[in-house]
Amino acid sequence: MANDAKRLEANQVGEQIKHQVLGAVDAYFNFLRKTISSYPSGGTDAGERLKSYAEKNVAATHQFVHKLSHAEDFTEVVRLQTEFSQAQMSAFVEQIKGLGPASSKALAAAVKPPSS
Numbered sequence: 375m376a377n378d379a380k381r382l383e384a385n386q387v388g389e390q391i392k393h394q395v396l397g398a399v400d401a402y403f404n405f406l407r408k409t410i411s412s413y414p415s416g417g418t419d420a421g422e423r424l425k426s427y428a429e430k431n432v433a434a435t436h437q438f439v440h441k442l443s444h445a446e447d448f449t450e451v452v453r454l455q456t457e458f459s460q461a462q463m464s465a466f467v468e469q470i471k472g473l474g475p476a477s478s479k480a481l482a483a484a485v486k487p488p489s490s
Contacts, residue, residue, distance in 0.1 A: 392443065395443075396440070396443055399436075399439055399440075400436075403432060403435075403436040403439075406432050407429065407432060407433075410425060410428050410429050410432065411425075411429065413425065418476070419476040420473060420476035420477050423469075423472055423473055423476050424473070427465075427469045427472075427473075430465065431462070431465065434458075434461065434462065434465070438454065438458045441454050442454055442455075
């Protein structure tokens with residue numbers, strides 16, 4: 375009986391700590407989102423894309439951390455990490471594809487000789 379009570383109390387304390395940590399994590403990611411959204415993009419297509427990609431990457435990482443906090447065992451942790459890594463690699467490839475034309479356009483505008 376005493377062991378069961380101690381185990382229950384330890385579980386409750388563990389849950390309280392988990393909620394406090396997740397609250398701090400949420401506050402951190404909210405800070406990141408606000409910082410990114412307030413940062414000037416320079417008004418270029420490339421700048422806007424970079425800002426959008428940063429916001430999406432932060433959101434994906436935040437979601438991953440929450441999923442990870444609910445993992446039941448090491449196997450689930452590995453599965454979640456694998457899924458997250460694959461999704462981020464796919465996102466990275468798409469982001470690079472999207473930045474190519476925007477960067478080329480920005481570079482061409484920057485080196486364009488003034489018209490007379």
